[in-house]
Amino acid sequence: MPKRLILLGGGHAHLRVLKHLIEHKPAELEVLLVSPSPWQYYSGMLPGLLAGDYALQDCRVDLASIARRAGVSLIIAAVEHWDAPQRLLDLSDGRSLSYDLLSVNTGSETQLGELQAVGDVLLPIKPLDHFYQRCQQLFDAYAPGDTATVAVVGGGAAGAEIAMAVQQALQTRSLCADTLLITGKCGVLAGHANAVKRRLRQLLQHKGIEVIASRARAIEPGRLEVGDKQLRVDLLIATTGARAPDWLKPAGVSLAKDGFIAVNACQQSLSHPEVFAVGDVASRVDKPLDKSGVHAVKAGGVLCHNLLAAAKAQTLKPYKPRPVSLYLLNTADGKALLSWGPLTAQGAWVLKWKHWLDSTFIREFNE
Structure with missing residues (x-):
């Protein structure tokens, strides 16, 4: 056998x-x-998808196709x-x-913890296809000129990108976006260089995205307690780490x-x-x-x-991670922010580079 x-x-x-x-x-x-699912969605393209840079089919690999070519049986x-x-x-x-x-x-899976009491307005970032589709449904429920209060919980790269992308998506629909980024005490981009964090904080301030460095706790459906404040939110997006x-x-x-x-x-x-x-x-x-x-x-x-x-009962080899990882954050304004150890840069060229890397990754497995 x-x-x-x-x-x-x-x-x-x-x-x-x-x-x-x-x-x-x-x-x-x-x-x-x-x-x-017969599709594998690429998480690195989710902010661009929300911001309108891509269509849904641009961000996924056809598992049925690559499995067939590999002689592998796919079970959904x-x-x-x-x-x-x-x-x-x-x-x-x-x-x-x-x-x-x-x-x-x-x-x-997304760590939700005390946020679950906020009710139906809570939207975990995973699975990615469900998150995107649910966002579109919620956004479409508003009429032009309406105000939507969106809170993103999580101060990592995903939280910052999603906050900027959601704000852009709402503004594209002629909605007034009241966007909050709740980071916890560690602030934005913990573990990244100070120059990167400083540049991102300035960018968020320029966009009118309020950063709150406190813990978020759900009080009741639609209401949060953040520090000594109580907030009502229309949508709470959780990018709160892995479970x-x-x-x-x-x-x-x-x-x-x-x-x-x-x-x-x-x-x-x-x-x-x-x-x-x-x-x-x-x-x-x-x-x-x-x-x-x-x-x-x-x-x-x-x-x-x-x-x-x-x-074949042969020798294994170790995975040796690189000492520094490259991060390219889509800032949802035609630009992207680069973070690579102590180095940082921002501009349209960074976003073009990110688009090329992401699109090449998808094409590699779909062709």
Whole structure:
């Protein structure tokens, strides 16, 4: 019987694996791709999508197409239960799948916590397609000239980009946008250079986006407590960090302190060597990494090597992250902001560069 490899999730690293398999798939290896959607949306293009730079189809990879070209069977379903000791996955379509090798690249869920009491106005940033469609529905409910109060919770790059993109989307619809960015005590872009943070704060001030460096707590539907203030919001967007999916805890696999799959330098599970995990769903115990799509993209090549090596009982190799990650933030005004270690820049040329990188990434897997 051929060995069976299951790719759970269509994340950025698994796209690299699928592309490699198009020309280098071992004949004796059966590969299944399990994903709840036939599309994989690229998170880096979401702000541009909201701001009107792209259409929805510009920002996604056709998983059915790339799987077919790779000789991989695509199963459209979500995982409901994982039994790691028995090597079994129970899916939402009723199927139960066994495996010899498993690679997990499903991403994470949004940490909501006390924000959930705000009710139907709460909109987590994931899953991306649902977030975008829900935003369009909410925006379309307003008439030109109406005022919409939108609060974005989360001071990272995603929170800042989404705040600027949503404001632009509302203004494009001739709406009055009252936009708030609630960052918590760490402020905007914690971990980035001071010059980057200073430039972003000036930009947000120029756009009229109020930055509140306090913790947000939902009081009741539509109302927030932020510091010593109480605010009424029409839309609360959560970019509040990563939370481990519920199906990980009972799986019987070793988890890190943050609840994600504990892996070594080779992205291999500490408790089950036939299991690999990459991206937000995994946590390196030897070298903690930020929950960033940058690492999922860069680790894809190493993951591909290690999956095929594991199938042949060959030597694995470690993923060595770059010491500094490049961030290009779409500022929703025809420009973008660059953050690379201590270096920063802003301008239309940065946005053109970002458009080229993002579009090239999508075309790489769709063609």
